[in-house]
Amino acid sequence: MSNSIPEIEDCPMMLCVGTNMTECHPIIALRVKKAVRKGAKLFVVDPRKIPLAELADGHLQIQLGSDVALFNAMAKVIIDEDLHDKEYVEQRTEGFEELKKHLESFTLEYAEKISGVPKELIRECAIEYGSAERAGIYYTLGITEHICGVSNVQSLCNLALITGNLGKRSAGVNPLRGQNNIQGAGDAGALPNNYPGFQDVTSAESRKKFEKAWGVPLDPDKGITKIAALDHAVDGRIKAMWICGENTLVTDPDVKHTTKALESLDFFVVQDMFLTDTAQKAHVVFPAAAFTEVDGFFTNSDRRIQRIRKASDPPGEAKPDWWIIAEVAKRMESGVHFDYDSSSEVFDELASVSPIYAGLDYDRIDSGELHWPVPDHDHPGTPVLHEGVFLNGKGKLQLLDYVPPSENPDDEYPFYLTTGRRLPTYHTNTMTGRSEGFRILVPNEWLEIHPRDAEKLGFEDGDWARISSRRGDVTTRVAITRTSPSGTVFMSFAFPEETLTNNITNPDVDPITETPEFKVAAVAVERIEAPAGFSAEPALQADPAIEDPRDG
Amino acid sequence: MSTEKVMNLDGRNVSFQQGETVLEVARREETFVPTLCWDERLDPYGSCRLCVVEVEGRRIPASSCTLEAEEGMVVRTDSEKLRRMQATLVEMVLSENPGDECPRCRDIGTCEVHELAEQFDVGRERFLGDISNASKEDSNPFLLRDYDRCISCYRCVRICAEVEGDYAITMTGRGWNKGIATAFGGPLMGSECTLCGQCIYTCPTGALADKKMVGQGSIPGKVEETRSICPYCGTGCSINLHARDGKMIGVTPALDGPVNEGALCVKGQFGFDFVNSDDRLTMPLVRKDGQLTPVSWDEALDYTAQRFKSIRAEHGPKAFYAIASGRAPGEGAYMLQKFTRAVMNSNQVDNCSRA
Ligand code: SF4
Ligand code: SF4
Ligand code: SF4
Ligand code: FES
Numbered sequence: 001m002s003n004s005i006p007e008i009e010d011c012p013m014m015l016c017v018g019t020n021m022t023e024c025h026p027i028i029a030l031r032v033k034k035a036v037r038k039g040a041k042l043f044v045v046d047p048r049k050i051p052l053a054e055l056a057d058g059h060l061q062i063q064l065g066s067d068v069a070l071f072n073a074m075a076k077v078i079i080d081e082d083l084h085d086k087e088y089v090e091q092r093t094e095g096f097e098e099l100k101k102h103l104e105s106f107t108l109e110y111a112e113k114i115s116g117v118p119k120e121l122i123r124e125c126a127i128e129y130g131s132a133e134r135a136g137i138y139y140t141l142g143i144t145e146h147i148c149g150v151s152n153v154q155s156l157c158n159l160a161l162i163t164g165n166l167g168k169r170s171a172g173v174n175p176l177r178g179q180n181n182i183q184g185a186g187d188a189g190a191l192p193n194n195y196p197g198f199q200d201v202t203s204a205e206s207r208k209k210f211e212k213a214w215g216v217p218l219d220p221d222k223g224i225t226k227i228a229a230l231d232h233a234v235d236g237r238i239k240a241m242w243i244c245g246e247n248t249l250v251t252d253p254d255v256k257h258t259t260k261a262l263e264s265l266d267f268f269v270v271q272d273m274f275l276t277d278t279a280q281k282a283h284v285v286f287p288a289a290a291f292t293e294v295d296g297f298f299t300n301s302d303r304r305i306q307r308i309r310k311a312s313d314p315p316g317e318a319k320p321d322w323w324i325i326a327e328v329a330k331r332m333e334s335g336v337h338f339d340y341d342s343s344s345e346v347f348d349e350l351a352s353v354s355p356i357y358a359g360l361d362y363d364r365i366d367s368g369e370l371h372w373p374v375p376d377h378d379h380p381g382t383p384v385l386h387e388g389v390f391l392n393g394k395g396k397l398q399l400l401d402y403v404p405p406s407e408n409p410d411d412e413y414p415f416y417l418t419t420g421r422r423l424p425t426y427h428t429n430t431m432t433g434r435s436e437g438f439r440i441l442v443p444n445e446w447l448e449i450h451p452r453d454a455e456k457l458g459f460e461d462g463d464w465a466r467i468s469s470r471r472g473d474v475t476t477r478v479a480i481t482r483t484s485p486s487g488t489v490f491m492s493f494a495f496p497e498e499t500l501t502n503n504i505t506n507p508d509v510d511p512i513t514e515t516p517e518f519k520v521a522a523v524a525v526e527r528i529e530a531p532a533g534f535s536a537e538p539a540l541q542a543d544p545a546i547e548d549p550r551d552g
Numbered sequence: 553m554s555t556e557k558v559m560n561l562d563g564r565n566v567s568f569q570q571g572e573t574v575l576e577v578a579r580r581e582e583t584f585v586p587t588l589c590w591d592e593r594l595d596p597y598g599s600c601r602l603c604v605v606e607v608e609g610r611r612i613p614a615s616s617c618t619l620e621a622e623e624g625m626v627v628r629t630d631s632e633k634l635r636r637m638q639a640t641l642v643e644m645v646l647s648e649n650p651g652d653e654c655p656r657c658r659d660i661g662t663c664e665v666h667e668l669a670e671q672f673d674v675g676r677e678r679f680l681g682d683i684s685n686a687s688k689e690d691s692n693p694f695l696l697r698d699y700d701r702c703i704s705c706y707r708c709v710r711i712c713a714e715v716e717g718d719y720a721i722t723m724t725g726r727g728w729n730k731g732i733a734t735a736f737g738g739p740l741m742g743s744e745c746t747l748c749g750q751c752i753y754t755c756p757t758g759a760l761a762d763k764k765m766v767g768q769g770s771i772p773g774k775v776e777e778t779r780s781i782c783p784y785c786g787t788g789c790s791i792n793l794h795a796r797d798g799k800m801i802g803v804t805p806a807l808d809g810p811v812n813e814g815a816l817c818v819k820g821q822f823g824f825d826f827v828n829s830d831d832r833l834t835m836p837l838v839r840k841d842g843q844l845t846p847v848s849w850d851e852a853l854d855y856t857a858q859r860f861k862s863i864r865a866e867h868g869p870k871a872f873y874a875i876a877s878g879r880a881p882g883e884g885a886y887m888l889q890k891f892t893r894a895v896m897n898s899n900q901v902d903n904c905s906r907a
Contacts, residue, residue: 027789181885219897292824309779321887334894
């Protein structure tokens with residue numbers, strides 16, 4: 001996030017895009033609700049009628065994957081109406097004239113046709129965004145899990161740049177992270193192209209710095225992404241893999257492909273708290289301690305580095321992750337330093353090689369007040385990024401084109417399937433599924449389908465359905481709700497043992513980030529008899545259907 | 553122009569900012585003023601009158617939580633008369649909340665009512681009326697509700713609305729007694745309630761309790777409280793972990809958490825007991841004759857190092873790949889990338905953000 005979470009409540013204009021915030025980030029949603037109570041405007045861009053949309057001044061219910069067309073049209077309105085921040089554009093951005101020219105074809109009519117959002121609403125949203133003194137954009141996977149994920153984000157950045165909304169309080173472009181420490185893992189260098197602190201592995205200067213720090217020569221080529229690595233495992237270029245705390249088999253799209261990749265490995269190590277589906281494929285499984293059993297840090301969505309502390313004892317001989325890796329490393333006899341007495345020593349080393357953490361140690365992160373970058377020990381942290389100047393000079397405005405989803409409904413697979421998370425479940429449920437009570441809240445998977453589609457297919461609430469795509473099929477119960485528009489069905493992926501949603505999702509990836517297009521796949525839906533032992537009963541706790549007069 | 557103003561508190565001149573309440577000034581000055589309906593996260597409400605103070609020039613004592621401090625105001629917090637009023641109020645409240653059967657008393661810590669009873673040294677005998685002890689069972693898995701103990705302080709209603717923004721419960725206007733209800737009077741599940749549990753942790757009585765913690769208070773052994781961070785989404789809410797003899801028993805919200813300011817969602821509040829799950833891995837496993845078999849750490853570590861070595865020797869550094877967790881602490885991610893880069897000699901490392 002370019003800005004911190006507490007700032008949200010003073011933001012007068014919020015644009016929430018592809019984020020089911022009340023379910024996925026409930027405590028961030030509180031700040032949004034607070035801002036609305038203080039009189040802020042809220043516009044929600046989401047294909048589904050999520051609860052946040054009920055609070056909004058406008059809900060732009062867009063077709064899956066049409067974001068670029070929509071945001072380009074908004075940028076055009078802002079420029080045409082002369083609402084852009086001329087001084088900021090002049091001083092801090094480049095490519096404005098080119099952008100203006102590029103946007104000529106992105107008329108409101110065109111955007112309405114592609115996105116399905118009425119052009120008056122697009123215009124209203126653009127004008128509110130463009131004329132607000134401060135405006136913040138908040139988004140999650142709804143934006144990035146597409147083949148055009150990078151373009152989607154850049155089209156939002158264009159909006160923020162032309163209106164001068166990057167680099168001031170209660171504004172910015174703010175991705176909300178789905179996992180507690182996904183930011184921290186990237187900060188710490190678990191990326192194929194970056195050393196810790198996002199230092200480029202292909203830069204000779206960074207490489208020298210790390211060769212000096214670790215005392216060994218390093219590879220000048222960047223690595224491949226995890227998605228590509230699974231392909232390389234299938235074709236035999238990757239022979240050994242070490243996966244820490246991820247149930248790759250059920251989180252990745254196209255389970256058959258992932259299974260094949262993992263089964264092709266000569267040597268496969270998994271480190272986890274549980275014998276997950278993925279761990280069952282391993283040659284070695286290391287028992288990992290849980291977050292209550294170790295000292296360490298998590299870095300959250302707004303770049304805040306916070307301490308976790310040991311409160312309970314690990315079961316049996318389970319150990320902290322850092323300890324396990326250091327012990328393997330020592331036994332490799334590489335001569336590289338891996339002798340650490342505590343996690344705080346590991347943290348100190350990270351801080352010593354990462355300029356954004358340079359001013360940190362366990363004392364300084366004790367109260368969790370600091371946002372990186374924290375370049376030295378007297379630095380107060382950086383809740384707002386890009387104040388005054390961008391790190392790499394000027395903000396480049398991007399010329400973006402609309403690319404349709406890689407899979408679209410046709411006669412054989414007539415529905416769009418989109419996936420997401422439900423409040424009381426988390427990812428593949430390895431944690432919430434084992435916590436008492438959560439099973440009662442969301443006992444099973446279900447398919448959300450619009451009443452109009454349900455009627456066509458002859459579904460009653462609680463009936464069973466087979467959902468198939470070009471890759472495979474799954475069965476589950478049906479819940480009839482107006483949350484998703486007609487023509488689009490929705491599932492989560494929290495119940496892999498019963499309903500392996502990623503059997504059917506789309507593995508095509510964004511060419512730059514290689515993030516798979518989880519958010520869009522073409523599927524067919526058919527009614528089937530309830531499997532033996534199940535009766536047809538309404539799926540529990542479906543999203544409350546929101547009445548919409550347009551649906552008749 | 554300075555906004556610093558001065559008032560007199562128990563004979564001392566103290567400064568305050570325009571807009572502060574007398575209670576806020578007193579808390580800052582570490583002056584004891586008992587409260588029941590007050591919670592630092594909520595707007596002041598002024599219903600219990602336990603926080604009364606005497607103000608010079610006023611005939612009757614005033615509730616300090618709703619009283620704005622004024623320049624030159626002279627306030628007493630500790631007179632005999634105030635203490636008598638407060639003791640009576642506590643006694644009345646206590647009569648609604650007998651200690652013996654209260655779910656909260658078997659919970660960790662004690663509730664505010666029983667803490668106050670101790671402070672004022674009052675027993676529950678004098679006002680003891682009819683107590684039905686009829687717990688109102690609710691099918692939700694987390695919250696125990698027993699409104700016979702409710703003192704109508706509205707803290708639950710207010711936290712649900714003001715802090716969680718859920719507006720799931722209201723008072724059903726039947727006077728002093730018993731009356732928090734969901735919007736449509738039904739059980740919490742299926743209502744607007746998100747089961748975030750925050751009403752429990754503001755309730756000053758035994759009317760609301762955490763089902764997961766009930767019974768914990770009666771087990772001997774000291775409960776340790778450790779500050780940590782929620783392991784679920786990227787919001788980063790601060791929590792307190794409660795553990796006894798090295799075993800997790802519960803979670804409470806950290807009121808001064810910089811992100812959440814005392815709020816939590818259902819996952820952060822109740823989603824911790826996976827750590828106590830029976831199927832946690834306790835030993836390293838190595839596949840032998842097709843079966844994952846428990847082995848010693850030394851064996852597992854030696855074997856792993858030797859396999860990695862031989863694969864690197866035979867197929868080169870790029871035949872290895874590592875995926876770091878986006879959920880585990882960052883020290884592990886740092887170690888795994890250092891291992892990949894400095895020991896395996898490639899940049900073949902990623903985290904699970906792409907999927
Ligand atoms: S659990 Fe949360 S949402 Fe439900 S009534 Fe209590 S405070 Fe409100
Ligand atoms: S249930 Fe508890 S918090 Fe709610 S009004 Fe009654 S005593 Fe107060
Ligand atoms: S309590 Fe809820 S909102 Fe806060 S970090 Fe945990 S899961 Fe996220
Ligand atoms: S605390 Fe002031 S009236 Fe209740």
